[in-house]
Amino acid sequence: MKNFTRFAAAILLASGTMMANAPALAQDQAIDLKGDVKLEKVMIDDGGQSLVELVEPDTIVPGDKLIFGTEYSNNGTETVTNFVVTNPVPSAVRLAPAAPANLIVSVDGGATWGELATLSVEQADGTSRPAQQADVTHIRWTLATVAPGAKGRLEYPAIIR
Template identity: 40%
Template sequence: MTGKRWGILAAMALLAIGARPALAQNTGALTSKVELEKLTAGKDGEPATKTYLTPNVVVPGDRVRISLAFTNNGAEPASDVVIANPIPQALMFDGTDDKAGFGVSVDGGKQFAPLSELSVPVEGATPRAATEADVTHVRWKWPDPIAPGQTRTVAFFGRVR
């Protein structure tokens, strides 16, 4: 069972990248990191603290953070950088703290928008509002160029199914 759980984690790491415009121009590198969120109860009424660790095992219900870092290795600024990432089947999207230039897709990566603007078709009925469980992809678009040698990092969260 431990091997299966690690296999889910390994699959998440393998599926966690996709920066086509910048990489297509050979101007940068994209790396990903998967971390398990752990909550530690606070003492004497203090709030719980979050820490993120490299997991050995993940189980259903665990919350993970997937960080994506783009580094411009080129000699010129990298313009119109887009990072699009599929949500692995083993995860359910659980938000992001990185809202600038952020959108989600509920149709396999064809259309991106804020979640509140998306709907999901329902056979024989009017479409319903999309929820985090419907998210298939996440995407960030940076409007400003990334200077040579500069790194930008974004992250999203998922719950292990």
């Protein structure tokens, strides 16, 4: 099991990095994206206080909390406007309840977008139900402007299924 969880962590890290880089190449070479995945680990300090640390995933199990991040920077000489970053959510995880309610997400593979509370999922019997965190397939951010030399970080919390 331990080797499998290390393999799964490597897949999650690789998918976050590769998927995050794809939109940058398609839109503008000036924007550089780098994706990463961190595991939330609760540590107890010498005083008995709980501290949450973000560490490289080594062994992961269902229920573990992860933070998927994408760092962006404008390495060009001109301002980039309306830059869209779209991250697929790996099937091994679900969006965490702690995710901001105003995230723009898709629950149908990227066909439609909106805040989770405004989306629905069609059932096999033709009825629909409100979308839930477990239904999210993609997350999208639109950066209104990214000035030359500007950098930032986009992230979302997820839980191993």
